Amino acid sequence: MGRADASMGAMIVKDERGLMEVDGYPLTDLAREWGTPLYVYSKRQIEADATRLKKALGAHFDRFHISYALKANSNPHIVKILKDLGLGADCSSPAEALLAARMGFPTEKSIYTGNFESPQDLKVPLKNRMTINLDDHARAQNPFEDSPLPPVLSFRINPGIGRGGFEGIITGGADAKFGIPYEKCGEAYAWAKSLGIDRFGIHMMTGSNILNPFYFAEITGKLLSIIETHLCPLGIELEFINIGGGLGLPYSPEEKELDVEEVFRLVADVFHPKVERLSIGHPALAIEPGRYLVGRAGLLLSTVTHVKESYRTYMGLDSGMNTLLRPSLYGAYHPIHLDGKSQTNAVSPYWVCGQVCENSDLHPKARDLETPTPGDLAVMEYAGAYGFAMSSHYNGRPRPAEVLITEDGPELIREREEDGDIFLRVPHFSLNAEGPK
Numbered sequence: 001m002g003r004a005d006a007s008m009g010a011m012i013v014k015d016e017r018g019l020m021e022v023d024g025y026p027l028t029d030l031a032r033e034w035g036t037p038l039y040v041y042s043k044r045q046i047e048a049d050a051t052r053l054k055k056a057l058g059a060h061f062d063r064f065h066i067s068y069a070l071k072a073n074s075n076p077h078i079v080k081i082l083k084d085l086g087l088g089a090d091c092s093s094p095a096e097a098l099l100a101a102r103m104g105f106p107t108e109k110s111i112y113t114g115n116f117e118s119p120q121d122l123k124v125p126l127k128n129r130m131t132i133n134l135d136d137h138a139r140a141q142n143p144f145e146d147s148p149l150p151p152v153l154s155f156r157i158n159p160g161i162g163r164g165g166f167e168g169i170i171t172g173g174a175d176a177k178f179g180i181p182y183e184k185c186g187e188a189y190a191w192a193k194s195l196g197i198d199r200f201g202i203h204m205m206t207g208s209n210i211l212n213p214f215y216f217a218e219i220t221g222k223l224l225s226i227i228e229t230h231l232c233p234l235g236i237e238l239e240f241i242n243i244g245g246g247l248g249l250p251y252s253p254e255e256k257e258l259d260v261e262e263v264f265r266l267v268a269d270v271f272h273p274k275v276e277r278l279s280i281g282h283p284a285l286a287i288e289p290g291r292y293l294v295g296r297a298g299l300l301l302s303t304v305t306h307v308k309e310s311y312r313t314y315m316g317l318d319s320g321m322n323t324l325l326r327p328s329l330y331g332a333y334h335p336i337h338l339d340g341k342s343q344t345n346a347v348s349p350y351w352v353c354g355q356v357c358e359n360s361d362l363h364p365k366a367r368d369l370e371t372p373t374p375g376d377l378a379v380m381e382y383a384g385a386y387g388f389a390m391s392s393h394y395n396g397r398p399r400p401a402e403v404l405i406t407e408d409g410p411e412l413i414r415e416r417e418e419d420g421d422i423f424l425r426v427p428h429f430s431l432n433a434e435g436p437k
């Protein structure tokens with residue numbers, strides 16, 4: 001049995017030789033069997049994170065819904081773990097709605113939130129009787145013209161404020177393209193009533209990767225004031241008040257773990273007295289986290305390809321912005337460790353990069369690592385959310401494989417793509433055919 005290493009997230013332990021393992025499985029064995037780059041997930045960790053969150057909500061709310069935001073990681077084997085824990089699904093595209101239906105999420109626990117969605121997009125969630133969360137009401141065409149009305153309708157409200165780990169993931173406030181400006185939300189609900197809809201919720205999602213526990217209570221208070229001013233005069237009753245996702249993870253060593261029990265205690269302090277005072281029925285508190293449920297439970301394994309002494313010292317990996325986009329897109333930090341080496345013996349800083357022909361294919365900070373050698377296994381933490389989900393074929397690189405460690409051991413849950421897969425849907429062409437095209 002290995003020991004935990006304080007410099008790493010709780011997922012990784014080291015065996016007596018200093019080699020890393022997860023749930024008793026050496027990472028070198030996984031890399032040897034399935035190659036790199038490889039995403040590795042722990043079912044045990046997903047269950048632990050989801051259970052902590054359910055307990056935190058359950059301690060302060062009699063009625064609550066947690067819908068897993070499928071966009072964070074939609075591998076059906078990962079999604080099934082969360083479905084089996086009784087969570088609902090938060091979908092943002094027809095494919096995600098089909099996935100939720102196929103996985104057997106109860107429709108009353110599934111919500112569809114689009115953004116500039118077309119009437120065509122709404123057909124799948126409507127057919128599957130999901131709650132529809134509209135991003136706007138003022139449209140050229142009634143989105144329910146040739147479909148049945150949704151059983152429950154909510155609107156995504158932009159409460160005028162937003163926050164996020166990076167600018168690109170702030171989804172509320174004056175610069176956000178999402179939702180209905182709160183001043184117009186009365187209009188939206190009046191329009192929905194005029195269509196004959198009589199079961200409602202309300203929703204906001206103002207930003208992602210938030211580590212400030214007070215923020216969630218602040219936005220809840222803001223949404224409740226909006227409800228009081230704009231919905232109460234219409235006599236709207238609400239089945240849920242959805243405050244979105246956004247629960248953050250401490251990616252970098254300077255960041256502090258978000259205490260979710262504290263978050264929902266603070267939210268409850270704002271929620272209960274106000275909801276009791278307003279005549280809006282008995283709404284449940286709803287949330288739709290993605291990152292919090294799967295982010296910590298995923299690692300990205302890569303192989304060191306080369307170390308280059310240039311104007312800086314670079315450590316090149318066989319994974320890059322094509323495999324894990326977050327560092328390039330947002331300047332996001334992911335802890336990086338070399339298996340079998342110790343950060344306490346660090347000799348110098350290395351700039352960690354991938355193989356893509358862009359200079360942004362680089363982690364944002366130099367890392368202190370013990371002299372890397374080609375062939376070393378590099379392990380990135382907190383890669384379970386928005387990792388594989390945002391990977392691409394850029395520069396002609398096939399997408400990586402995914403492995404899930406369950407009580408039965410490690411299992412391949414997505415095969416590594418081959419070079420030919422990049423051209424799969426190109427008519428009259430196959431990379432594998434003989435001779436020039």
Ligand code: LLP
Nearest residue numbers: 069205208209245246247288289290291386
């Ligand atoms: N609900 C809606 C409507 C959303 O748009 C999102 C995420 C979520 C829930 C889940 O948010 P979470 O709990 O994961 O914060 N690619 C970025 C994150 C973008 C989040 C977009 N929306 C990243 O890698 O950090």
